[in-house]
Amino acid sequence: MKQTITFPNGRKVLNLGQGTWGMGEEESRRRNEVEALRTGIDNGLTLIDSAEMYAEGNAERVAGEAITPYNREELFLVSKVYPTNAGEKRMFESCENSLKRLGVNELDLYLLHWPGNIALQETIDCFEELKQQGKIRDWGVSNFDLEDMQELLSLRNGENCQTNQVLYHLASRGIEVVLYDYLRANNIPVMAYCPIIGQEPDLKEKVYESPAVNQIAKHHNISVIQLLLAFVTQYEQMIAIPKAGSKDHVIQNRQALNIELTNDEMAMLNEAFPAPEKRIPLRVQ
Numbered sequence: 001m002k003q004t005i006t007f008p009n010g011r012k013v014l015n016l017g018q019g020t021w022g023m024g025e026e027e028s029r030r031r032n033e034v035e036a037l038r039t040g041i042d043n044g045l046t047l048i049d050s051a052e053m054y055a056e057g058n059a060e061r062v063a064g065e066a067i068t069p070y071n072r073e074e075l076f077l078v079s080k081v082y083p084t085n086a087g088e089k090r091m092f093e094s095c096e097n098s099l100k101r102l103g104v105n106e107l108d109l110y111l112l113h114w115p116g117n118i119a120l121q122e123t124i125d126c127f128e129e130l131k132q133q134g135k136i137r138d139w140g141v142s143n144f145d146l147e148d149m150q151e152l153l154s155l156r157n158g159e160n161c162q163t164n165q166v167l168y169h170l171a172s173r174g175i176e177v178v179l180y181d182y183l184r185a186n187n188i189p190v191m192a193y194c195p196i197i198g199q200e201p202d203l204k205e206k207v208y209e210s211p212a213v214n215q216i217a218k219h220h221n222i223s224v225i226q227l228l229l230a231f232v233t234q235y236e237q238m239i240a241i242p243k244a245g246s247k248d249h250v251i252q253n254r255q256a257l258n259i260e261l262t263n264d265e266m267a268m269l270n271e272a273f274p275a276p277e278k279r280i281p282l283r284v285q
């Protein structure tokens, strides 16, 4: 095991979890998806990330089926509420529906999927109420840029935020300029989504064609995807949550935690895919 991350509430998980975006869309893929998630859990990838949005709840159902053989305490379940549902009118029902689809009584983390129009204080109050009711252990946010985080942390109970889930991969390093440091300074771990550039085929191609990337991957005898995961998981207090729809992919992804990139290799990657010099707005998918 390479590294764990520690949430502000003291809970620790391996710095590699499992995404579920795209799962539950095709019945023909369901068996493989369930098998993939179970393979991940068996190999220590116990954090599963989902959302009420994904396949309109079906991704949560796939995750729910996958986790049936396991003890609830072994798992770390994350789901997300739509911003339009993140207020006192609809959030309690949204959470209840996510719990039902997952087949559990409590979420480990419930995230606001992205900043919306409902007052953030109202959302926080609902999160805190859900904690009181025992429906969620804790809560966090997603797609929050610096100013969103600053606002959050200025509000009542805002300091209870456990994570900010944001887009981060080798070819999209904007958060390194300010946001990552700000989160670190406030003890808030980052959940890096799309760590293997799942949603940006053009950028992915650029990475695949990069001589630096290929040279390093060849040297370690690993795939480019494993290199991408090794890159993200080297950062303190950052967990990568790749989505893998097959057992083989999960096993390959897990192996990426055994890879150590040297300073020279990092220098090559920094040259080929530098972080921006100045702050840019947070990218989202």
Ligand SMILES: NC(=O)c1ccc[n+]([C@@H]2O[C@H](COP(=O)([O-])OP(=O)(O)OC[C@H]3O[C@@H](n4cnc5c(N)ncnc54)[C@H](OP(=O)(O)O)[C@@H]3O)[C@@H](O)[C@H]2O)c1
Pocket: 018, 019, 020, 021, 022, 049, 050, 113, 142, 143, 165, 166, 192, 193, 194, 195, 196, 197, 198, 199, 225, 241, 242, 243, 244, 245, 246, 248, 249, 250, 252, 253, 285
């Ligand atoms: N908060 C947000 O707004 C937000 C936005 C986007 C994503 N997310 C979360 O982050 C997770 C990850 O992001 P993502 O799913 O968009 O992108 P990703 O994890 O970067 O990439 C997923 C793609 O990579 C493929 N893949 C996985 N392992 C592989 C391997 N070893 N070899 C070859 N291909 C492999 C998958 O194909 P197979 O299915 O065939 O394995 C899938 O097409 C999501 O599932 C979701 O949980 C959150």
